[in-house]
Amino acid sequence: MTIPERLKDSGPHPLAHQSTAGGVSAASTQPSLVLRDLGISFGSKEVLRDVNLQVQPGQFVALVGPSGAGKSTLLRLINGSHRPTTGTVSVLGVNPGTCGRRSLQKLRTRVGFVFQQFGLVGRLSAMENVLMGTLGSLRMPRYGISTYPRQLREKAVANLERVGLVDQRFQRCDTLSGGQQQRVAIARTLMQDAEIVLADEPVASLDPSASMSVLNTLKRLSAEDGFTVVCSLHQVDLALQVSDRVVAVRNGSLILDTRTSDTSEEALRAIYEKAKGARP
């Protein structure tokens, strides 16, 4: 299969969302994300409290903080996997904690999720894994590349090209490097035309060079397509390099929310240092 000529043109990427290309448009003035007085407890354990955050379309937010601070829990509240104990979540104008199952399913097609463990099917090719990103929009389960509509196959190839993996598209995912597997996972998310991508430590298992490369790819795609990114990271140097904004959580509270250009590696490292001295 060849890459369609129209997808090789320069200028705004053909797969960029029409409404959000360039990051801002009339349709994208609604915040991607609004968290108000958000809190969650599991039994008697309060894990997050009084979290207030508003994220505009196209922003790349790095979520940092020590282990156990509540970063993954916060991302799960945003994608509706957890319901808040207090406060509200609004994602693209929808409250995933109170909307019905159908609305939640629909919302999830607009929100991509990238995990530390990639979440790929190892015995399937990169191409098949990427095509699986469209399953929410197809009625039937699919077995094999040829059972997907041609238009989706072309889109999958184009997205694999966008993450630099078009030559590996027929390779089994369990034979790809960690960095390549995470790129496949990102290409799979691109199939959704997601308006928000939530990434939970997407580079935790990669070496520094692959980590930087994967994050730069995510940043470039976000800039080209205008999608919002909220990405939890432990590597503060990487957070500073790729994000527009840094949000830090410690012991369940949001303790820093700043433009990336207004903070420093020392300031972020201090958040981790203080946590080491804290009681578990």
Ligand SMILES: Nc1ncnc2c1ncn2[C@@H]1O[C@H](COP(=O)(O)OP(=O)(O)OP(=O)(O)O)[C@@H](O)[C@H]1O
């Ligand atoms: N379903 C749950 N039931 C009980 N406690 C939970 C649950 N989910 C998370 N927690 C607790 O909430 C706290 C925050 O966990 P979370 O996974 O959000 O931290 P994190 O900031 O993502 O940490 P890490 O950087 O290690 O991934 C932890 O103390 C954890 O044990």
Ligand SMILES: [Mg+2]
């Ligand atoms: Mg976590």
